[in-house]
Amino acid sequence: MVEAAARAGRPLEFVLYWGKGPRSEIAAPDLACLDYLGQLAERVRQAYAPGAIFRLIFTDTHASLNGHPAEVVDAYFGAIDAAAQARGFASARLSDVVAFAREIGADAPEEEPTGEVLASLMACAAKWYRGEGSTAQGALDYHRMNMVEKRAVAAAFPEAVFVTFNGSEFRDLFPATMPIFYMYSLRRGVGVKPWFMDAGFAAAKLADAETPEAKSSEAKSPEAKSLEAKSLESASSDASSPAGQPVS
Template identity: 55%
Template sequence: MRHKRHGTAARPSAETSADKVLRAFNTWSFKREQPENPHLLMQVVTTAVARGEPLRFVMYWGKGPRCSIGPEDLECLDFVGGMMARIREVHTAGAAVTLILTDTHARHNGHPEESIDAYFAAIAAEAARRGFATCRLSGLVAAAGETAVAADDAPMPEDVLESLAASAGKWYRGAGTAEDGARAYYTMNMVERRAVEIAFPGAIFATFNGSRLRCLFPARMPIFYMYSLRRGVAVKPWFLPADQELCEPDACRCRTPEAMPD
């Protein structure tokens, strides 16, 4: 007759551990709204836990008027790092972050190459200091090649056009009108979102945008909508400060930290 062993704790299932990992970051301290497709999100977390692998996050990092890094960028990187630290507390393998530097969007908006390279080099250096990886979006698109191109994209929804055109009115310096820029931007994103999901299968796509722009993000990846600098703030750090002037190739207008308001 077999006797049950006493004093030995039952090993938690992958689902139980995954739930703890999910609750570590899926809180209102970090998320700005509920994640899209929570079942797929849970599946990704469960797989990482079962395999003892880091939970992988990828996110776009853009470029605004500045050509140099600012305190808002550092605050955002630290905020993301804080979320990763929460995950490490309950998941031994921790989390891995890749910032996708959107050089294609910066060129589309008319930023000079020197400014793009200088800013993204500074971001990459600070990201590396925090254990984050970086890559260029142009590289992902090139690697995906024709695989990322499809002819079945749905027309851009009117509310998305309205939102993108409003943003283009502030930041687009390319040829044509703001609406022209918005339409071209949408077309770019349809290819880029497929390149991202090809490059990062099994990862979570985190974004500072809201679900209104869901159509711009990878279709087969779980989307985590999060704050950028702290709870209640979702403004992209590269667009701060709000009154920052655009840097030109021969004239850097980046404000020093001492000149920035508290």
């Protein structure tokens, strides 16, 4: 896909999910993440003249499943969209992408989750699910939605690279036919999704990046790095772990 874009002289296309967490308003973590994506886009442009197109896919379907009021979801995604457009990014709603896929017959056959994936999704649901029914049912519904959505995204953006802040343990939930680019969310070493961060946590982590101690972190012992990682998980209310941080 990248080679085809280069041969045609087209910008490289990247798509990524942007979810809805506890916050109802845009905040510093969101802006920091958008700026970080902007830095990546600039690095691509410096190396490849046609540049890159980044498209945020707002996961309104997941927000609805998790019990977030529609008006709150619309307001939050609207604010993120405005900030994204100011940085030259495009956007789409996941519900619209799925509707397009159904129009062209790209619906998904039923797929059962593996035990490991289901266990992770149930742990996520126990923390974040606020919809109707049990958390176990919420996890199963979430998996079924993702099976449809990953095919919808692949059908709508067949020449794009799929970007995620998740780890490869969730690979089954991502589009099977698209290259996957795993990246940090705010800076190197931070994988917590911005919509799960409070403003104070993000500010502290970004400030840490400017200190001499942070810049010399490569020289720290494995024990010190392990302690810092545990502190990071605690500060982010377990959102940095697969069990605490859903796919979107």
